[in-house]
Amino acid sequence: MGSDIAPALSLSGIDAGYDGRPVLRDFSLSIAAGEVYALLGANGAGKSTVARVASGLLLARRGRVVLGEGGGPRGRIGLAPQDSALFPALSPRENVDVTARLCGVPKRDRSAAVNRALDLTGCGPRADQPVRTLSGGWKRRANLSAALVGQPRLLIADEPTEGVDAATRGVLSIALRETAKAGAGCLLISHDAIFVADTADRIGVLAQGRLLAEGAPNALLHRAFGSARLLSIRLTRPASDLAAQWFAQAGLSASEDGLEWRRLCEDALAIAQMLAAVVDGEDGEVAVRRPGLDDLVAQLSQAPS
Numbered sequence: 001m002g003s004d005i006a007p008a009l010s011l012s013g014i015d016a017g018y019d020g021r022p023v024l025r026d027f028s029l030s031i032a033a034g035e036v037y038a039l040l041g042a043n044g045a046g047k048s049t050v051a052r053v054a055s056g057l058l059l060a061r062r063g064r065v066v067l068g069e070g071g072g073p074r075g076r077i078g079l080a081p082q083d084s085a086l087f088p089a090l091s092p093r094e095n096v097d098v099t100a101r102l103c104g105v106p107k108r109d110r111s112a113a114v115n116r117a118l119d120l121t122g123c124g125p126r127a128d129q130p131v132r133t134l135s136g137g138w139k140r141r142a143n144l145s146a147a148l149v150g151q152p153r154l155l156i157a158d159e160p161t162e163g164v165d166a167a168t169r170g171v172l173s174i175a176l177r178e179t180a181k182a183g184a185g186c187l188l189i190s191h192d193a194i195f196v197a198d199t200a201d202r203i204g205v206l207a208q209g210r211l212l213a214e215g216a217p218n219a220l221l222h223r224a225f226g227s228a229r230l231l232s233i234r235l236t237r238p239a240s241d242l243a244a245q246w247f248a249q250a251g252l253s254a255s256e257d258g259l260e261w262r263r264l265c266e267d268a269l270a271i272a273q274m275l276a277a278v279v280d281g282e283d284g285e286v287a288v289r290r291p292g293l294d295d296l297v298a299q300l301s302q303a304p305s
């Protein structure tokens with residue numbers, strides 16, 4: 001993203017928390033117009049707190065929140081919260097229409113704006129039945145449509161893919177990409193590493209209220225892991241003493257429950273071949289894969305900050 005583009009969101013030097021307990025300390029983040037920025041991090045890292053500060057739901061004790069060019073009205077933020085903000089007795093179309101009114105979309109443009117927002121998430125086939133009768137995936141689509149109807153300059157989507165299937169995930173990814181292409185900045189909060197890898201231009205990894213890494217997903221993965229591969233062995237019951245000895249000698253570490261053994265290394269394939277017969281004898285499975293964003297989050301969250 002070019003630095004000449006005005007940020008859709010700029011947070012600088014933010015201190016924020018709850019009941020006097022700090023969560024974010026001297027926290028800064030900038031999202032360009034046209035950019036999808038994903039915040040990743042373990043449970044409790046502070047991701048939703050960033051979203052609350054950005055959307056004005058939580059007041060920062062210190063620091064600056066600047067929206068759009070010099071800061072736009074709050075109506076220009078579209079918020080798709082983690083817990084759906086829809087009226088269960090109304091249909092997606094009626095819910096999106098209510099949000100359009102609240103955002104101040106003029107009456108003459110409202111029907112087109114509602115249709116456009118429903119189309120963006122592919123919500124059309126379920127647009128006219130009560131939200132309470134919809135499955136989780138369709139509710140997620142409707143939730144995002146409501147956030148999009150005001151054509152926000154900043155879209156904040158908190159866990160938009162929680163509990164959705166692969167097809168819906170694909171549709172929601174395209175909806176976010178289209179929204180960014182139309183010039184909005186998107187703050188995406190997600191534990192869904194596949195969705196983030198498909199959707200985000202940049203990611204930030206948050207731990208204990210601090211950004212530990214920031215950059216394009218592939219660049220961050222390359223920086224963290226280079227050409228190393230992740231070797232993992234999955235067992236249905238803890239390894240026998242002899243197998244455990246083999247795994248430990250090959251440099252693998254066991255998970256807490258003893259059912260998974262892992263090692264990140266350059267020669268993962270060779271080690272997997274060497275251990276194949278031992279794993280087979282334990283009735284287990286061995287796999288070698290490229291480390292992903294969830295591995296990056298786990299690695300950074302474990303490292304002392």
Ligand SMILES: Nc1ncnc2c1ncn2[C@@H]1O[C@H](COP(=O)(O)OP(=O)(O)OP(=O)(O)O)[C@@H](O)[C@H]1O
Nearest residue numbers: 018019023041042043044045046047048049050191
């Ligand atoms: N309303 C609240 N009152 C008090 N403490 C809160 C409140 N909301 C969040 N917290 C605390 O603030 C910290 C950060 O929470 P936050 O919800 O921002 O994390 P998160 O990264 O979004 O987590 P998750 O992935 O589980 O949604 C946690 O320790 C949490 O317990």
